[in-house]
Amino acid sequence: MxxxxxxxxxxxxxxxxxxxxxxxxxxxxxxxxxxxxERRTDERLIAMLRVxxxxxxxxxxxxxxxxxxxxxxxxAEVGHMVTVGEAVSIELSSQKIMSTVVWxxxxxxxxxxxxxxxxxxxLAGRKPRxxxxxxxxxxxVNCKANVKxxxxxxxxxxxxxxLGGMKVEPIEEYCLGKKVVVVxxxxxxxxxxIRWFSDRKAxxxxxxxxxxxxxxxxxxxxxxxxxxxxxxxxx
Numbered sequence: 001m002x003x004x005x006x007x008x009x010x011x012x013x014x015x016x017x018x019x020x021x022x023x024x025x026x027x028x029x030x031x032x033x034x035x036x037x038e039r040r041t042d043e044r045l046i047a048m049l050r051v052x053x054x055x056x057x058x059x060x061x062x063x064x065x066x067x068x069x070x071x072x073x074x075x076a077e078v079g080h081m082v083t084v085g086e087a088v089s090i091e092l093s094s095q096k097i098m099s100t101v102v103w104x105x106x107x108x109x110x111x112x113x114x115x116x117x118x119x120x121x122x123l124a125g126r127k128p129r130x131x132x133x134x135x136x137x138x139x140x141v142n143c144k145a146n147v148k149x150x151x152x153x154x155x156x157x158x159x160x161x162x163l164g165g166m167k168v169e170p171i172e173e174y175c176l177g178k179k180v181v182v183v184x185x186x187x188x189x190x191x192x193x194i195r196w197f198s199d200r201k202a203x204x205x206x207x208x209x210x211x212x213x214x215x216x217x218x219x220x221x222x223x224x225x226x227x228x229x230x231x232x233x234x235x
Contacts, residue, residue, distance in 0.1 A: 026067065032072055080224070081107075142158070193205055
């Protein structure tokens with residue numbers, strides 16, 4: 001489902017100046033929820049690509065690509081569809097914002113924040129600093145992975161994954177600082193480095209971040225499988 005959604009958006013996407021707008025997040029001074037027809041170039045504060053984490057009422061998580069943000073809400077592309085009126089939590093720039101779905105159209109949804117947010121604080125929390133690498137939103141998962149370290153292979157449990165890395169266990173302390181190749185079920189092999197270790201848990205930072213499309217599609221498939229299993233179990 002999510003793969004076809006991505007391909008459809010790519011074929012319909014116009015070339016030219018709209019490409020730049022498509023690849024950036026627009027921040028607006030308005031308190032209204034952004035809609036697809038809006039053009040707020042006069043109110044634009046800053047443009048950058050944002051990826052957020054959405055958690056629905058059933059505690060299912062997915063990545064969403066944020067296109068417009070105002071003090072009162074946001075517009076984003078969603079892979080696993082949500083329902084109008086549904087209460088959700090959105091993690092944006094390390095802030096968890098309680099929200100409600102107010103509209104849905106062609107794989108895009110509008111979310112109204114329960115309380116208006118301080119855009120200045122939101123943006124200040126993401127200012128680049130020397131040596132600072134913003135941490136992408138992490139998705140909790142429960143799956144296995146194979147970690148290749150030199151000539152050894154480890155089978156580990158994955159606790160969470162983001163565009164930039166993952167947390168796994170068990171790993172031994174001597175692996176800290178080592179280069180690895182990680183293979184997660186249904187996801188391509190990824191090269192990275194073990195950056196931290198604690199109580200046999202380790203954090204792996206990818207050499208090159210995953211693309212939004214591949215991780216979102218992978219998560220989307222897992223959500224669909226979990227939903228299907230739940231429906232079969234309840235029937």
